Amino acid sequence: MADTLVLFSPELSLAGMAVVFFACALTRPHALLLQAAAMAFALMALIASTFTYASGGVLFAGAYRVDSFSQTFKILISLGMLLVVWLGTGLRGVKRSVRPEYYFFFALSCLGLMMMCSATELLTILLSLEISSFAVYILIPLRFGVGQRAPLEAGIKYILFGLVATGITLYGMSYLFGLTGTTELVAMMAALPRPLSLQPLALIGLVMMLCGIFYKLALFPMHFWMPDIFVGAAHETTAFVATIPKIAATALLIRVVTLCGPSQQLSTMLAIMAVLSMTLGNLLALAQEDIKRLLAYSSIAHAGYLIIGVLCIEPFGLLSSMYYIYGYLWMSLACFFVIYNLSDDGRNIRFRDLRGLYKRSPIMAGVLVLGAIGLAGLPPTIGFTGKFMIFAAALKQKHYWLVGLAVFNVCISAFYYLRLVRAAYSNVEQETEHIELGAAARLMCLLIIVAIIAGGLLPQNFLSLARGGLLAIMP
Amino acid sequence: MEEYLLFNSPGYPVLSYIMLMPLVGALVCHVLRDDLALRIWGLIVTVLTALASLPLYMLFDRTSARYQFAEVRAWIPALDLNYVVGVDGISVLLVLLTTLMMPLCILCSWHFIRDRLAEFIIVLLLMEAAMIGVFISLNTVLFYIFWEGMLVPMYLLIAVWGGPRKDYASIKFFLYTLAGSVFLLLALIVLYVQTDTFFIPELMSAELTFPLQMLIFISCAVAFAIKIPLYPFHTWLPVAHVEAPTAGSVILASLLLKMGCYGFLRLALPIAPDAARFCAPVMIGLALVSIVLGGCLALAQTDIKRLIAYSSVAHMGFATLGIFLFSSQGIRGALLQMINHGVVTGALFIGVGMLYERTGSREIHNNSGLSMLMPAFVAFMALFGLAAMGFPGTNGFVGEFLIMLAAFGVSPPAAALLVPGVVLGAAYMLRLLQKLIWADCDGVYCLPVHAGDGFYVTLRDLSAREWCLMAVLAAPVVWVGLYPGPLLDIMNCSVEHLLLHCAAP
Numbered sequence: 001m002a003d004t005l006v007l008f009s010p011e012l013s014l015a016g017m018a019v020v021f022f023a024c025a026l027t028r029p030h031a032l033l034l035q036a037a038a039m040a041f042a043l044m045a046l047i048a049s050t051f052t053y054a055s056g057g058v059l060f061a062g063a064y065r066v067d068s069f070s071q072t073f074k075i076l077i078s079l080g081m082l083l084v085v086w087l088g089t090g091l092r093g094v095k096r097s098v099r100p101e102y103y104f105f106f107a108l109s110c111l112g113l114m115m116m117c118s119a120t121e122l123l124t125i126l127l128s129l130e131i132s133s134f135a136v137y138i139l140i141p142l143r144f145g146v147g148q149r150a151p152l153e154a155g156i157k158y159i160l161f162g163l164v165a166t167g168i169t170l171y172g173m174s175y176l177f178g179l180t181g182t183t184e185l186v187a188m189m190a191a192l193p194r195p196l197s198l199q200p201l202a203l204i205g206l207v208m209m210l211c212g213i214f215y216k217l218a219l220f221p222m223h224f225w226m227p228d229i230f231v232g233a234a235h236e237t238t239a240f241v242a243t244i245p246k247i248a249a250t251a252l253l254i255r256v257v258t259l260c261g262p263s264q265q266l267s268t269m270l271a272i273m274a275v276l277s278m279t280l281g282n283l284l285a286l287a288q289e290d291i292k293r294l295l296a297y298s299s300i301a302h303a304g305y306l307i308i309g310v311l312c313i314e315p316f317g318l319l320s321s322m323y324y325i326y327g328y329l330w331m332s333l334a335c336f337f338v339i340y341n342l343s344d345d346g347r348n349i350r351f352r353d354l355r356g357l358y359k360r361s362p363i364m365a366g367v368l369v370l371g372a373i374g375l376a377g378l379p380p381t382i383g384f385t386g387k388f389m390i391f392a393a394a395l396k397q398k399h400y401w402l403v404g405l406a407v408f409n410v411c412i413s414a415f416y417y418l419r420l421v422r423a424a425y426s427n428v429e430q431e432t433e434h435i436e437l438g439a440a441a442r443l444m445c446l447l448i449i450v451a452i453i454a455g456g457l458l459p460q461n462f463l464s465l466a467r468g469g470l471l472a473i474m475p
Numbered sequence: 476m477e478e479y480l481l482f483n484s485p486g487y488p489v490l491s492y493i494m495l496m497p498l499v500g501a502l503v504c505h506v507l508r509d510d511l512a513l514r515i516w517g518l519i520v521t522v523l524t525a526l527a528s529l530p531l532y533m534l535f536d537r538t539s540a541r542y543q544f545a546e547v548r549a550w551i552p553a554l555d556l557n558y559v560v561g562v563d564g565i566s567v568l569l570v571l572l573t574t575l576m577m578p579l580c581i582l583c584s585w586h587f588i589r590d591r592l593a594e595f596i597i598v599l600l601l602m603e604a605a606m607i608g609v610f611i612s613l614n615t616v617l618f619y620i621f622w623e624g625m626l627v628p629m630y631l632l633i634a635v636w637g638g639p640r641k642d643y644a645s646i647k648f649f650l651y652t653l654a655g656s657v658f659l660l661l662a663l664i665v666l667y668v669q670t671d672t673f674f675i676p677e678l679m680s681a682e683l684t685f686p687l688q689m690l691i692f693i694s695c696a697v698a699f700a701i702k703i704p705l706y707p708f709h710t711w712l713p714v715a716h717v718e719a720p721t722a723g724s725v726i727l728a729s730l731l732l733k734m735g736c737y738g739f740l741r742l743a744l745p746i747a748p749d750a751a752r753f754c755a756p757v758m759i760g761l762a763l764v765s766i767v768l769g770g771c772l773a774l775a776q777t778d779i780k781r782l783i784a785y786s787s788v789a790h791m792g793f794a795t796l797g798i799f800l801f802s803s804q805g806i807r808g809a810l811l812q813m814i815n816h817g818v819v820t821g822a823l824f825i826g827v828g829m830l831y832e833r834t835g836s837r838e839i840h841n842n843s844g845l846s847m848l849m850p851a852f853v854a855f856m857a858l859f860g861l862a863a864m865g866f867p868g869t870n871g872f873v874g875e876f877l878i879m880l881a882a883f884g885v886s887p888p889a890a891a892l893l894v895p896g897v898v899l900g901a902a903y904m905l906r907l908l909q910k911l912i913w914a915d916c917d918g919v920y921c922l923p924v925h926a927g928d929g930f931y932v933t934l935r936d937l938s939a940r941e942w943c944l945m946a947v948l949a950a951p952v953v954w955v956g957l958y959p960g961p962l963l964d965i966m967n968c969s970v971e972h973l974l975l976h977c978a979a980p
Contacts, residue, residue, distance in 0.1 A: 319553075358635075362594070373627055378653075379620035388616070388664070389554070395668045403664075407657045414653050418630070418646060425635050426642070457620075463553040 007057050007066040009048035010074045011114050017041035017107040024100035031091055031099055038103045042081040045114075049074035053465075056472065062184060063121040072322070072469035073117040073251035080244040080329050081110050084236070086444055087337050093234030093346040095144040102142055106240065109135035113248035122173050122183040125252065129169070129212050132248070133162045136241060143234040145346030154232020161225040165215035172208025175201055189259035196265045203265050210256065216249035218296075219303040220277035227284075230296035231348060238292060239336035242299055243329045246306075250325045253310055254318050258473050262313045270311035271402050278304030278409040285416050291349045294416060295335055298375060301413060302328055308406060309390040312397045315470055320389035322466040323459060327374070327382035330451045334371030335420075337448060338364050341441060351419065356428030361435040363445050365424045370452045376417035377410050382455035479676035480545035480561055480613075485530045488546050490560045490611045493574060496524045497600035497607075504597045514585060517596040521578040521603065528574040531567050537964050540564070540972035542613055542676070556673055560611040564969030565740050565810065568962060569733055570610045572817045576729050577603045580722040582944050583825045587721060587832055588636060595636060599722060601628040606730050610737065615663040615673045618742075622734070623656055629723070629731065637718040644718035651711040655701035659738075662694035666746065679745040679976060685753075692750035695743040696758070702735030703791045705758075706765040716784035717837075721828030724780065728787050729821035733813045736794050740806070740973065744798070748977040751799075758799040763892050765792030770899025774906065779827045780837050782907060783820060786863060789900060790816045796893075797878040800885045801977060806970045807963055808877025814962065815862070815870040815955065822859045822948040826852070829941055833934050839907065843914030849936045853912045855945040862952045864904040865897060870955035 005012070020037065049071050056067040085106075094102050112132030119125040141155035177183060179202055180191035193199040196206070214222040230238050260266060281301030288294035306328070309321030339349050341364060342357070358365035374383035387410065394403045437445070455462065484490075500520030507513050536543055542561030550558040562570055580599055588595050605628065608621030626649060634645035667673055670681040683691070701708040712732075716724050744751045769789030776782040790812065797809030829852065830842050846853050862869035865876070875897065882890035937945065955962060 358591070358594070369627070378627060379623045384620070384623070388660070391660070392664045392667060395664050403661070407661055410657055411650075411654050415646075415650060418649055421627075421630070422634060422642065422646065425631060458551075460551050460553060463551070467553065 003057065004059055007052055007055065007059060009052060010045045010071075010078065011111055013041055013044040013048050014107050014111040014114060017045075018104055018111065021100050021104035021107060025104060028097070029100070031096070034099055034103060035085060035089060035091070038085045038106070039082055041107070042078050042085055045078035045110075046075060046082060049078055053468075059118075060124075063124045064115075064118050065120045066118055067469075068472040069255070069469035070118040070251065072466055073247060074114050075465075076247045076326060076329065077110060077114055077117070077244055080247060081106075083329070083333055083444075084240045084244065086440065087239055087333060087340055088236030089438065089440055091236060092340075092344070093144055093236055094142050098142055102139065105135040105138050109133075109139065109240075110244060113244055116248040117251040119252065120185045120255070122177065122185070122188075125185075125212075126166075126169070126173070129216070130166065132216075132245060133158075133166070136245075137162070139237050139240070140229060140233045142237070143232070143346070146348070150232040151234075152232075154229045157228050157232075158225055161222075162215065165212050165222055168208050169212030172205045172211065175205030176209060179205065185256065185259055189256070189261075192260070194261070194263075196260075196263050203269070206256075206260065206266065207269055210253065213249045213253050213256075214273070216245040217253070217303045217306070218246075218300050219307060220273050220280055220300065223277065223281070223300045223303070226300055227293050227296040230292040230299075231290060234346065235292075235336060235340040235343060239333060239340065242295065242332050242336065246299075246303070247325050247329065250306065250310070250321060254321065254470075255473060257310055257313050258318065258475065260313075261475070267311045267313060270307050271399065274304040274307040274311065275402065275405050276304075277301065277307070278406060282409050282412045282416075286412065288416070289350050291335075291339055291351065291354070291420070294420075295332065298413065298416070299332065301409065302375070304409075305387060305390060305406060308394050308399070308402060312393045312399070314393070314397065315467075315474060316396065317390070317393035318470055319463065319466055320386065320393045322470070323462060324386035324390055326462055326466075327386040327452075327455060330448060330455060331371045331374040331381070331383050334367050334374070334448045334452065337441075337444065338368040338371070341435065341437060351423045354420065354423035355426050356432055357424040359428070360432050361437065363437070363442065364435065367445050367448055368424050369421050370449055372417040372420040374452050374456075376414045378414075380456050381452050382459070383452075385456045385459050476547065476557075476559070476674060476677070479542055480547070480559075481536060481539055481541040481543040482545050483534060483536060484544045484546070485534055488544075489527065489530055490544050490562065490570075490607075491546055493524050493528045493570070494560075494604055494607045494611065496520060496527065497577075497603040501597045501600040501604075504593050504600070507593065510589070510592050513592050513596050514581065517581045517599065518578060520600060521574075521581055524603065525574040525578055528571055531562060532571055532965075535562075535564075535567055535965055537564075538968060540968040543567075545613070554673075555671075556616055557614060558617065559613040559674060560617070561613050562611055564966040565973070566610045566737065567965060568810065568814055569737060570607055572733070572814055573603065573606050573610065573730050576725065576817065576821055579821065579825065579944055579947065580725050582940060583725065583828055584720060584722040585940060587828065591635060594631075595722075598628045598631050599726075602632070602726055606726075606734075609734055613675050615666065615675060615678070615742075618675070619656075619660055619663055622659070625731065625734070626652055626656070629727070632723040632726070633715060633719045636720040636723065639718070640714070641718045644714040647711045648715040651701055651708070655698035655708075658694040659698035662691045662698075665694075666691060675741065675746075681746075683747065685749055688747035688750035689753070692743055692747040692754060695738065695747070696754065699735040699738040699743065700761070702738065703732060703795060704735070704788065705761050705792065705795055706768055706788070707761075709765065709769070709788045712788060713781050713784040716787075716824075717778060717780050721824060721831070724824040724828070725821045728783070728824055729817035732787060732791055733817060736791065736798060736809065736813055739795070739798050740810075745973060745976055751977065752801065752979060755799045755801065759796055759886070759889055762792045762796035762799065763889060763896070765789060765795070766893065766896035767899065770896055770903060773903040774899060776903075777839050778837050779830070779839055779842065779907065780824070782839075782903060783823050783827065786900070786903060787816065787820055789896060790820070790863070792896070793875055793878050796889075797881060800878075800881045801974065802881045802885055803970055803974055804877045805881030805885070806973065807966055808874050808881060810966050810970070811870075811955070811959065811962060812874035812878060815874045815952075818948055818951050819859050819862045819871060822945065822952075823856070823863065825944055825948070826856050826859065829937070839910045840914075843910045844912070845934070846912040848934045851937045851942065852945075855937075855949060856911060857908055858949055858952060860904045860908045862956070864900040868953075868956050870952050870959070872956060873959045
């Protein structure tokens with residue numbers, strides 16, 4: 001029992017966080033206090049996941065596996081939580097009266113995402129997917145300062161698309177259950193016929209089940225929700241939705257594909273989605289004026305790059321994907337950091353708002369440039385090292401066309417990332433006021449800069465952590 | 476790995492030092508507030524880097540083709556990736572050229588850059604670190620990181636401190652070179668996947684099949700041809716040059732364009748020798764077209780900067796030609812041509828910058844007839860102009876002469892086509908010098924038109940700082956022109972080794 005509690009401690013800290021903020025909702029504490037408490041809980045989850053990294057066990061009658069792999073992702077999720085809460089200092093985009101509730105649902109959603117990393121049984125998977133989604137359904141409309149319509153529309157869209165994705169997932173699960181007679185992921189994958197092409201139903205079922213994960217990743221064809229949700233939700237919420245669910249989805253995806261084992265058919269399916277996702281995301285991003293909408297499409301494209309590593313279904317490819325999602329967390333938070341701090345009244349940022357940023361706040365312009373060139377995949381950033389590893393892994397598996405198309409996409413994407421840089425460094429005629437950042441925000445700037453550059457040049461620490469995790473689940 | 480390297484650093488890891496010093500210097504710039512302090516700090520850092528790089532010349536072992544001053548450190552064990560740096564006879568002069576040009580870049584923008592000075596110095600220092608990094612990397616990943624690392628600072632240099640069409644110029648530069656670079660990245664990854672190593676000397680000795688070599692060579696050639704820039708990839712260069720600030724133009728012409736040729740010598744030729752020989756006629760053809768086309772276009776320009784930009788296309792065509800002749804004289808001539816072009820074109824751009832600071836125009840007809848007003852300036856410009864057209868006694872002559880010698884030895888028809896290129900070079904340079912120095916002052920376009928509003932008298936001759944700049948650049952022009960022996964010696968072993976490696980079986 002005590003053992004179970006220890007293994008479950010990261011989730012328990014988040015559950016504790018939810019309870020505490022639920023209680024807080026009865027009183028109205030100061031925003032800074034709320035933020036400090038949220039960060040403390042996130043830190044607690046981070047420490048708990050780090051301490052349980054080396055231990056492993058199966059909980060809840062085989063429905064829940066704690067191993068180095070799940071703990072690696074829980075470390076990433078709690079790190080992401082910490083950064084997202086830190087980024088949203090002051091919760092400017094959320095109405096004062098609902099701030100404790102905001103953190104309550106935030107904690108619940110992260111709890112669901114953490115559970116997703118450990119879920120090894122269809123019901124647990126569904127449960128974790130739903131816990132995380134339902135909380136986000138409520139988070140999205142909680143926006144202050146831009147009227148009711150856009151946030152509500154975003155919320156409704158997220159619910160509708162989410163329900164469709166869940167439906168497809170359930171449908172796929174029913175196929176798999178019908179074929180194998182079990183809901184245990186390990187037993188189920190072992191019972192599937194090999195190669196998968198012997199039983200097309202298995203492949204269809206598998207891909208349909210993965211649709212729930214693709215929804216979280218915003219991979220084509222489950223990407224439709226992303227742009228509208230990005231534009232409609234508050235910046236803090238967007239920073240969260242853009243990063244942490246993707247981490248958890250990557251975890252589950254990697255777990256499923258490793259259990260499934262190398263499969264030509266699955267790789268091809270994923271490759272098609274990756275190509276469509278990259279191309280669609282990058283081409284549509286070219287035309288955007290709203291920065292968050294641009295980042296939404298870029299996020300769709302990045303889901304495509306990420307999948308290239310996963311579809312190799314061998315350790316190096318999976319390792320590169322883990323590294324990539326870690327890098328993506330930092331790079332996308334860099335962009336959201338700038339958006340959040342630039343938009344003092346919570347409105348959406350367009351290209352013209354970025355003009356002259358380098359005069360108004362040099363350090364923020366620096367952060368934006370690093371984020372943008374990182375996302376574009378230029379060295380010496382974490383995004384370059386990630387893309388480099390992913391392409392190397394894919395070329396090792398002889399996916400020449402795939403890498404060719406991906407490289408072509410990198411060229412397309414460079415244009416709109418460069419637009420960000422150009423906007424930030426363009427001159428403005430009239431004098432604009434200087435943006436003063438608080439000490440915490442300045443510290444975060446430095447942290448982001450160091451993480452993006454040092455993470456790219458010296459990736460060894462993270463790689464050994466991730467490799468340890470992968471070894472725990474490789475058959 | 477050790478058999479390729481020579482660990483003869485003079486007590487300190489000289490290559491890492493000169494690469495890191497600008498980076499550390501750039502960090503310090505963040506805390507400096509005063510403009511003068513920033514300028515002086517930038518100068519101190521670049522001069523110290525230059526001084527620290529001098530042992531490379533003095534202690535270089537001229538009898539060894541191995542990579543000298545080498546350093547090896549474990550970097551990313553997960554990928555079996557090491558931090559390996561070293562220089563050989565091919566790269567050592569380019570490193571020295573970089574470290575020696577950078578103080579001049581700071582000096583030439585001493586008064587001209589007033590806006591965002593801290594960022595300007597930072598960007599220059601980042602450029603320096605990245606460029607040195609490219610020349611010293613012995614590992615493809617490291618090479619690529621530095622290669623791409625040059626891109627963003629150069630982009631910012633044009634986009635922030637550039638002329639009126641800077642947006643167009645900077646984005647064209649960026650996208651062009653990025654498109655080239657991703658091909659390079661692809662080639663490097665394919666190489667890694669095939670050979671399981673990132674270490675360049677080991678890649679050189681890997682036996683690759685001919686189709687694979689072709690793939691590698693063509694991908695690399697696209698990347699490098701864009702950087703050189705070789706016809707038909709040259710269109711980004713004039714725009715970028717015209718819009719860039721003086722220091723940007725100097726870096727672009729003197730150092731950045733060398734990356735392409737260096738890439739051929741360091742990666743494309745040794746790793747894919749069969750493909751390189753197979754493609755040599757095409758490359759020679761493109762080089763010839765660049766020489767003639769660059770010369771013709773330069774002849775048609777009225778903007779001095781554009782003229783020099785097109786002359787760069789022609790000069791780098793010479794260097795490319797020299798490389799693909801696969802003869803000792805050709806490659807040594809090409810290397811010398813790269814150094815010469817770096818010095819001479821850098822000097823010409825600095826000269827144009829000085830003119831622009833005085834007259835506010837880069838048009839030839841607004842800057843003509845200066846011999847009475849700025850005698851020292853026109854004397855220096857004449858020297859550099861003569862060097863650019865390869866006049867005997869200047870450094871330009873030695874490089875072009877070696878290349879032509881090699882060309883006559885290898886393929887007389889190609890060499891015959893070089894002759895119009897040389898004549899064109901003389902034509903556009905003499906036309907520029909003639910207008911600049913003696914142009915007819917009665918003409919409509921001459922300076923006296925402006926004399927009425929006091930424009931005329933404000934043209935000062937060179938200040939002490941400018942004297943210093945020009946004299947520092949003039950010294951190697953004369954020295955290499957009269958006594959190129961030491962430079963040729965230093966590259967000898969490595970060039971022979973490269974040729975031996977690339978020789979047909």
